[in-house]
Amino acid sequence: MYIVCVAACPTGVAHTFMAAEALEITGKKRGHDIKVETQGSLGTENEITADDLSRADAVIIAADVAISDKERFEGMIKLECSVSDPIKFGDAVFEAVEQEVANG
Template identity: 45%
Template sequence: MTILVAVTACPTGVAHTYMAAEALLIAAKKKEWTIKVETQGATGIENELTASDIEKADIVILTNDITIKNEARFEGKKIVRVGANTAVRHGDKIMQKISENLGLN
């Protein structure tokens, strides 16, 4: 089973942060992959990833519109960076690219 974790954030920390999270959740579910998404929005960090979540993850997806807080915790993991807007519009394509480029099922 493929396990993903993601952190979504956008410059204002409002709509795109949460829309990107939802799009990634839906796209991963379609592939029958497990995903946990942390949001770093206007209200702070929600659904914070644990050390265990990160350790178990095959791939980390980070939105790159702004600096992700506590990014050092992902050191040594395979990281895919996408814009929040890209995640919102192309969640399925992101999952497909991960599958193709990294050899995941």
Template identity: 65%
Template sequence: MFIVCVAACPTGIAHTYMAAEALEVLGKEHNWEVKVETQGSTGIDNEITLEDVERADGAIIAAEIAIDGMERFENLKTLECSVADPIKQSAAVYETMIHIINN
């Protein structure tokens, strides 16, 4: 399974990168291929491409702000959550994403 993710918080520093790391760990734990884009004070890093979106099974948007390029995910099954959720509740994020993809 391939999941694209975006992590973004208002300042785009600590929580953005903590969430990105948590999403990568979540992917490894469940044998998902994961690509995590971060949006923050330094701009966009590891940008998700159109090719990434086309082959993705779903998207996780862990953000406290409106993200740039949200329209890229309009045809994907998408979980929108708090930037803290992957950090503090990774099991719930996993279970919810599986439920969304399978329904």
């Protein structure tokens, strides 16, 4: 499964990058191809492209602030959670999105 993710926290520093790392590690451990965009104090990094969106089975938005360009995910299977959830409950986040994909 190909899952695109966005991580963003209010200050755009520590939790953004901790969540991005947790999403990558847990996703790969569960056998998924993962791309994580970060939106933080340095701006947007590792931006999700139109090609990524066309390939993606689902999106995880781990954010405690409004993210830029959220409308690009319209019509996709989407899980929204707190930026801390992938850090604390990584497997549960992926189990939830896997369940959503399985249920179509």
